[in-house]
Amino acid sequence: MTGWAARAAELYDGRHRRMLIDGEWRDAASGEVIEARDPADGRLLATIPKGGAADIDAAVTAARRAFEGPWSRFTPFERQALLLRIAERVEAEWQDLCLSDTLDMGMPIQRSLANSRRVLGMLRFYAGQAVAIHGHTIANSFPGEIVSMTVREPLGVVGAIIPWNAPIAGSVWKIAPALATGCTVVLKPSEEASLTVLRLARIMQECGLPDGVLNVVTGLGADAGAALAAHPGIDRIAFTGSTETGRAIARAAGGNIKRVSLELGGKSPVILCRDADLDRAIPVAAMAVFANSGQICIAGSRLFVAREIEDEVLSHLADHARGLRLGHGIDPEVDLGPLISARQAARVESYLQRGQDEGARLLTGGARVTPEGLAGHFIQPTIFAGVSDDMTIAREEIFGPVLSVLPFDDPEDALRRANATPYGLAAGVFTRDLGTAHKLAQRLRAGTVWVNMYHAIDPAVPFGGVRMSGHGREGGTEHLDEFLDTKAIWINTD
Structure with a gap:
């Protein structure tokens, strides 16, 4: 048995894995599970919870409580320090995370390993952005001694839905900018590749992320994903996946006019x-x-x-x-x-x-x-x-x-x-x-x-599509705008 094969057998031996809600590792409210199998040989890697609407509701409630509570008191410097701690741990466990991706969705290990600069770079880039968020003072033409300015504020609770083709990179690209700006997250990974995301969530929890700031609900797109997109407690949906599903996400998001970013398909x-x-x-x-x-x-x-x-x-x-x-x-x-x-x-x-x-x-x-x-x-x-x-x-x-x-x-x-x-x-x-x-x-x-x-x-470079390939950008300073609101403040100093 090769070194990679031996480690693979240690990582995933068919045991059950739980999802993360409000700092607790839980099963689905329904008790149902999904089998995670190696697409190369069909071997059972693990079982995961088959979360649904009730689990999404619990995760959104936890994310809202964290956003309005402990997480709101974290300073930009503290958010930066947390992201840098996470980057250090991810780097230390990089081989196991890559092997998890390889087993769960089939990506060759050499390609997984080569993504280190991108993924670690994202964590450290957004850590830098956490202390670079600022508003402006604006010269206005209103009569009197009036000062006007803007401040940038975190949007709130972000619902993130990612596909199965790049679990490590896809999840970090959603989570890191949200944490940098002070938002909280409910992440729904693909039911076909959830194991690496759960492993990453455990790393983040062990690095000191407060309960409820990151919640990971595993389950089917038609159940958990649809419930997340439509949930009135979500302020923004960040979706990566097919154009067909993107249309459904956009329709569901209309209920409370939540912001939506879509990174969809292509024929490049x-x-x-x-x-x-x-x-x-x-x-x-x-x-x-x-x-x-x-x-x-x-x-x-x-x-x-x-x-x-x-x-x-x-x-x-x-x-x-x-x-x-x-x-x-x-x-x-x-x-x-x-x-x-x-x-x-x-x-x-x-x-x-x-x-x-x-x-x-x-x-x-x-x-x-x-x-x-x-x-x-x-x-x-x-x-x-x-x-x-x-x-x-x-x-x-x-x-x-x-x-x-x-x-x-x-x-x-x-x-x-x-x-x-x-x-x-x-x-x-x-x-x-x-x-x-x-x-x-x-x-x-x-x-x-x-x-x-x-x-x-x-x-540092924005990425995204036009036309039916979606809208919004991931990467670069433009990405932070997706997670921030701009508030105008007027002060009469007379």
């Missing part, structure tokens, strides 16, 4: 110009879609290639895809792990078939496979050539390792077609021409555009 284009450095561009463009087995919202799933270099690009792309190793994520040599579930694998398989039925040419991959000794949900990295813009695989988010290659005649052609989507989350451009890079980056309709790179995310 990558434009490979004829002057691109192919030795550098092709591996990056391939992993823009194949990373995390395509289970990532910013996946560069539409690759627009200049017609003059199409044959060369297709050949090298296919070689790269065939060289990727599938297997259990605890193997450090594995490049792609499993899809999260049998349901998701079946969904991706349906797109593979539809692509061929609609006339796309299968260049490589295209099948569900079972690596030796495993029984999970694996899909080969797949490349389709001869794709037209109207094909289903070129229009719909697949959330699997499936790349559509579309030739273009000139940059204007590529730009027009890249923007011909209801989404607008991310985009990539590969070119050696600075003018082309600027022109395409400015005119692509996306929240993030990468030039001669992909997948770069930094705590």
Whole structure:
């Protein structure tokens, strides 16, 4: 047994885990549980509570009590110090947290480990922001000796809902800015990947987070998630997930006009110009879609290639895809792990078939496979050539390792077609021409555009989408605005 496998057996041996409400580790009010299974081999990792509306109500009540009570008396310096303590503990337990992600949702351990700069950076970045929140004095034109100013105040109780494809990063991206600003949180992780989030919550509790400031309710989206989105005691919903669910969240939030931020799906284009450095561009463009087995919202799933270099690009792309190793994520040599579930694998398989039925040419991959000794949900990295813009695989988010290659005649052609989507989350451009890079980056309709790179995310840089990819930003100083209210104060000094 490898070192990672031995530690995996110690971390999760099928025992029950509880959720955190008001500083207590509890079962669901209903007593029901959900099985957490390793998507690579089906092994039972643990059981978790199947929380529902009653548990959400208890968590919101606890979060409100903490917000108006002990947490309101924490100074910015104290919030900063707490976040820095949490960062130290997360760094000390980083390998176990990464292994938990690998077991719970399949992400290869090497990819999990490589996220340390991002996650630890987020905790420390928001710790710095905790002591940098300020208002302004404003010169007004009101008659008399009148002073006017603004103050920034924490919004209140935040409801956060995250998907299963990046539990560590996704939860920290919701929790850290809320704590920095003085808000409290009720977090609902995906029922398909809750174990790492519960482990992270325990770390935060042990670092001195007051009871009720962070509450984690595990359960189904249709039950616990829907109850959280609609709860009148929530001041803001921060959601990451599918566009379809995002619509439902927005509708539910209308009951008490709570603020909503949505980070939704995408069908991100990558434009490979004829002057691109192919030795550098092709591996990056391939992993823009194949990373995390395509289970990532910013996946560069539409690759627009200049017609003059199409044959060369297709050949090298296919070689790269065939060289990727599938297997259990605890193997450090594995490049792609499993899809999260049998349901998701079946969904991706349906797109593979539809692509061929609609006339796309299968260049490589295209099948569900079972690596030796495993029984999970694996899909080969797949490349389709001869794709037209109207094909289903070129229009719909697949959330699997499936790349559509579309030739273009000139940059204007590529730009027009890249923007011909209801989404607008991310985009990539590969070119050696600075003018082309600027022109395409400015005119692509996306929240993030990468030039001669992909997948770069930094705590100081805002991230989010436009159009059906959502609204609001995570990261950067803009993110703090999502958790703060601005109050105007007028003082008559006469």
